[in-house]
Amino acid sequence: xxxxxxxxxxxxxxxxxxxxxxxxxxxxxxxxxxxxxxxxxxxxxxxxxxxxxxxxxxxxxxxxxxxxxxxxxxxxxxxxxxxxxxxxxxxxxxxxxxxxxxxxxxxxxxxxxxxxxxxxxxxxxxxxxxxxxxxxxxxxxxxxxxxxxxxxxxxxxxxxxxxxxxxxxxxxxxxxxxxxxxxxxxxxxxxxxxxxxxxxxxxxxxxxxxxxxxxxxxxxxxxxxxxxxxxxxxxxxxxxxxxxxxxxxxxxxxxxxxxxxxxxxxxxxxxxxxxxxxx
Amino acid sequence: xxxxxxxxxxxxxxxxxxxxxxxxxxxxxxxxxxxxxxxxxxxxxxxxxxxxxxxxxxxxxxxxxxxxxxxxxxxxxxxxxxxxxxxxxxxxxxxxxxxxxxxxxxxxxxxxxxxxxxxxxxxxxxxxxxxxxxxxxxxxxxxxxxxxxxxxxxxxxxxxxxxxxxxxxxxxxxxxxxxxxxxxxxxxxxxxxxxxxxxxxxxxxxxxxxxxxxxxxxxxxxxxxxxxxxxxxxxxxxxxxxxxxxxxxxxxxxxxxx
Numbered sequence: 001x002x003x004x005x006x007x008x009x010x011x012x013x014x015x016x017x018x019x020x021x022x023x024x025x026x027x028x029x030x031x032x033x034x035x036x037x038x039x040x041x042x043x044x045x046x047x048x049x050x051x052x053x054x055x056x057x058x059x060x061x062x063x064x065x066x067x068x069x070x071x072x073x074x075x076x077x078x079x080x081x082x083x084x085x086x087x088x089x090x091x092x093x094x095x096x097x098x099x100x101x102x103x104x105x106x107x108x109x110x111x112x113x114x115x116x117x118x119x120x121x122x123x124x125x126x127x128x129x130x131x132x133x134x135x136x137x138x139x140x141x142x143x144x145x146x147x148x149x150x151x152x153x154x155x156x157x158x159x160x161x162x163x164x165x166x167x168x169x170x171x172x173x174x175x176x177x178x179x180x181x182x183x184x185x186x187x188x189x190x191x192x193x194x195x196x197x198x199x200x201x202x203x204x205x206x207x208x209x210x211x212x213x214x215x216x217x218x219x220x221x222x223x224x225x226x227x228x229x230x231x232x233x234x235x236x237x238x239x240x241x242x243x244x245x246x247x248x249x250x251x252x253x254x255x256x257x258x259x260x261x262x263x264x265x266x267x268x269x270x271x272x273x274x275x276x277x278x279x
Numbered sequence: 280x281x282x283x284x285x286x287x288x289x290x291x292x293x294x295x296x297x298x299x300x301x302x303x304x305x306x307x308x309x310x311x312x313x314x315x316x317x318x319x320x321x322x323x324x325x326x327x328x329x330x331x332x333x334x335x336x337x338x339x340x341x342x343x344x345x346x347x348x349x350x351x352x353x354x355x356x357x358x359x360x361x362x363x364x365x366x367x368x369x370x371x372x373x374x375x376x377x378x379x380x381x382x383x384x385x386x387x388x389x390x391x392x393x394x395x396x397x398x399x400x401x402x403x404x405x406x407x408x409x410x411x412x413x414x415x416x417x418x419x420x421x422x423x424x425x426x427x428x429x430x431x432x433x434x435x436x437x438x439x440x441x442x443x444x445x446x447x448x449x450x451x452x453x454x455x456x457x458x459x460x461x462x463x464x465x466x467x468x469x470x471x472x473x474x475x476x477x478x479x480x481x482x483x484x485x486x487x488x489x490x491x492x493x494x495x496x497x498x499x500x501x502x503x504x505x506x507x508x509x510x511x512x513x514x515x516x517x518x519x520x521x522x523x524x525x526x527x528x529x530x531x532x533x534x535x536x537x
Binding site for chain 2: 016130207
């Protein structure tokens with residue numbers, strides 16, 4: 001061990017930067033420490049990652065037909081079938097996701113604060129060897145994704161700026177209308193690149209945070225994270241690009257938009273769901 | 280006869296913990312390419328003394344890469360550009376004639392500068408103290424083969440024990456986290472049978488002491504690159520796993536005397 005050199009004058013010991021707070025009962029005590037917070041960050045990251053992947057794959061229905069993707073949207077609301085009230089299970093997922101987002105963001109925010117309080121800036125230029133662009137920009141890509149999340153909800157779930165052109169329940173129509181504007185398509189492209197960069201580091205880092213480490217599989221972790229980020233990037237980028245390219249377009253559409261139909265024209269949807277596509 | 284090299288040094292000078300510091304430009308001329316980095320500083324200090332300038336304080340002890348006392352930032356890299364090399368083992372032949380070399384002390388809030396390039400790394404000692412003791416049978420030595428340890432376990436424990444506690448991991452970390460140091464010290468004992476009785480108590484205490492002084496891990500991997508002993512990032516994963524386990528196990532042990 002290194003011989004530590006401490007000044008012998010009255011300054012004495014180096015003071016701790018922070019005091020330990022009174023320990024809460026398990027499992028809340030895990031969230032009191034940085035290692036525990038990273039654990040929670042990794043777990044919630046897995047949850048959100050699962051959502052992002054399923055969301056991307058589900059959206060690929062748009063390439064089947066307008067009917068299929070609208071059907072898929074309906075099916076999500078009907079999760080659980082007739083056993084439970086309509087949209088209940090969807091709301092359970094939504095509340096769970098919101099909870100995971102809050103924990104993920106809060107842990108990131110407080111860990112970042114802790115690191116900044118511990119860090120002393122170098123006066124000369126640092127030369128980083130291992131830290132890559134993705135790992136060093138986690139605290140920037142994160143907020144970009146959060147802003148994008150609100151933008152995306154306002155755009156396609158709440159229809160804030162599509163106004164009268166927004167048709168609730170007609171996924172195909174809304175996507176085609178929204179992303180046909182070049183600035184909107186650009187926002188989607190930039191945000192999804194940020195998301196992929198975030199995943200590129202996060203999906204690797206979570207193994208370390210959770211302590212999942214086996215020399216036999218460690219080499220695969222980098223490939224896993226790169227592959228996952230790549231797949232999600234490709235899938236998500238395809239939507240704004242294909243709308244701009246005219247592949248997803250109202251002109252190509254053979255079935256009428258959901259809102260213009262009074263009854264029965266969209267065969268797979270029941271009449272009631274077409275007329276009042278609630279929540 | 281070896282070639283002699285000339286360098287332009289920018290060295291951090293700071294009179295005391297509270298004094299403002301700044302870079303001093305010094306020329307290091309006629310340095311043997313076989314000189315180590317610290318020997319080069321010795322030559323510079325000789326010249327400074329001849330000119331009635333106070334020599335540069337820098338930490339050093341064994342000069343053979345095993346004590347962990349030396350360590351400065353060389354051109355923005357902890358222990359300089361050579362991989363798996365402490366500053367004392369870094370040789371000037373790794374630099375080019377005429378190079379400008381910037382030398383700065385380790386920087387972290389919990390590593391206050393004492394003077395020039397010397398920092399107070401005693402928070403690392405606080406982490407070791409928090410680890411406490413291990414229970415070993417005393418008295419007549421037992422047979423060496425009485426406690427069987429699989430070869431792989433002995434090796435991974437030895438890999439962790441190679442940590443010399445120089446603090447390069449903290450210095451290299453953009454978050455000033457001491458995860459690599461703490462995890463190496465934990466892993467060293469946590470995998471061995473001799474370390475089992477106090478394993479969970481030790482893990483909890485050392486991690487929580489670490490967090491009183493240092494930042495948090497973002498898994499950049501800079502610490503591993505800076506480490507003169509190539510301590511693996513895998514130990515950080517093991518520490519994270521053991522810490523969460525400790526939080527569960529210590530609860531069930533709580534009814535017993537602490």
